[in-house]
Amino acid sequence: MVRYLAGIALILGLAACQTDSPAASEGDGATASVSSQNSGDTRIAKELFGHVSSSSPLPPASYGGYARGCQAGAEQLPESGPTWQAMRLSRGRNWAQPVTVSFIEDLSAFAATQPGWAGLYVGDMSQPRGGPMLTGHASHQTGLDMDIWMLPPSRLNLTRDERESLSSIDMQRAGGAYVNSSWTPQHEAILRHAAEDPRVARIFVFGGAKVEMCRNATGNRDWLRKIRPWWGHNYHFHVRLNCPASSAGCEPQDPPPPGDGCEDAEAWVDMILHPPPPDPNPPPPRGPLTMAELPGQCAAVLTAN
Numbered sequence: 001m002v003r004y005l006a007g008i009a010l011i012l013g014l015a016a017c018q019t020d021s022p023a024a025s026e027g028d029g030a031t032a033s034v035s036s037q038n039s040g041d042t043r044i045a046k047e048l049f050g051h052v053s054s055s056s057p058l059p060p061a062s063y064g065g066y067a068r069g070c071q072a073g074a075e076q077l078p079e080s081g082p083t084w085q086a087m088r089l090s091r092g093r094n095w096a097q098p099v100t101v102s103f104i105e106d107l108s109a110f111a112a113t114q115p116g117w118a119g120l121y122v123g124d125m126s127q128p129r130g131g132p133m134l135t136g137h138a139s140h141q142t143g144l145d146m147d148i149w150m151l152p153p154s155r156l157n158l159t160r161d162e163r164e165s166l167s168s169i170d171m172q173r174a175g176g177a178y179v180n181s182s183w184t185p186q187h188e189a190i191l192r193h194a195a196e197d198p199r200v201a202r203i204f205v206f207g208g209a210k211v212e213m214c215r216n217a218t219g220n221r222d223w224l225r226k227i228r229p230w231w232g233h234n235y236h237f238h239v240r241l242n243c244p245a246s247s248a249g250c251e252p253q254d255p256p257p258p259g260d261g262c263e264d265a266e267a268w269v270d271m272i273l274h275p276p277p278p279d280p281n282p283p284p285p286r287g288p289l290t291m292a293e294l295p296g297q298c299a300a301v302l303t304a305n
């Protein structure tokens with residue numbers, strides 16, 4: 001138990017310096033293969049990928065890990081669909097692999113069956129060619145991660161401007177130890193539906209939400225294994241898909257530990273309520289990824305025209 005708590009303390013330390021980055025302790029496939037194609041390329045990858053506004057004219061593929069990779073042949077999620085709207089269009093992050101776009105079509109159709117939900121408001125996915133971003137996420141690099149707003153959409157005719165100004169809603173209290181009164185059975189139904197989808201590898205949500213779902217779950221509990229407590233994720237939840245079978249260069253993450261993860265979630269919440277002292281020797285912050293640290297294929301993805 002002491003060792004386990006020490007591990008949690010380490011996680012706390014790592015989490016503090018990253019935004020929306022379920023990568024550090026959750027394993028980001030950081031062993032990305034480095035090919036000779038871009039070895040020695042010390043250019044900062046986010047400065048390159050962060051300024052590309054079109055996808056690559058290549059077959060769809062994810063390369064590397066969720067927090068160290070890129071995507072070829074990305075699709076743009078239509079700005080509005082029958083059961084969704086993409087938010088914050090100015091960010092240019094509504095790009096993903098085809099499997100991700102299909103998943104959003106399906107999950108939002110399910111969400112639209114829930115009382116009070118016209119569908120889903122979709123937050124950040126990936127950049128047109130994936131890769132590291134100038135701001136925000138450490139992951140979301142391979143076209144397989146997506147953020148879904150917690151705000152139940154009352155309508156799906158938001159203008160472009162409204163999609164910039166509207167905010168999602170906070171679902172937590174006590175720093176994420178508990179859900180607040182905005183939490184509904186519909187949130188749980190949508191999260192459960194997502195977790196039961198075989199395309200999904202993990203879902204990140206604040207700790208109090210996982211504990212709440214553990215308490216309320218009826219019947220089969222296998223799906224709870226994929227619901228992972230993480231910092232943030234109280235205005236949105238983050239869905240991460242498995243590597244598509246067709247993407248040979250995509251690096252999967254280790255599956256979540258066996259079991260429903262409910263005891264771990266209780267420990268996570270306990271850590272929120274009783275935070276350990278800060279790590280006196282925190283690991284040095286990681287510098288920005290260079291092109292040499294990405295899979296070799298990402299150099300080709302970046303320049304394909």
Ligand SMILES: [Zn+2]
Nearest residue numbers: 020146147238
């Ligand atoms: Zn995310």
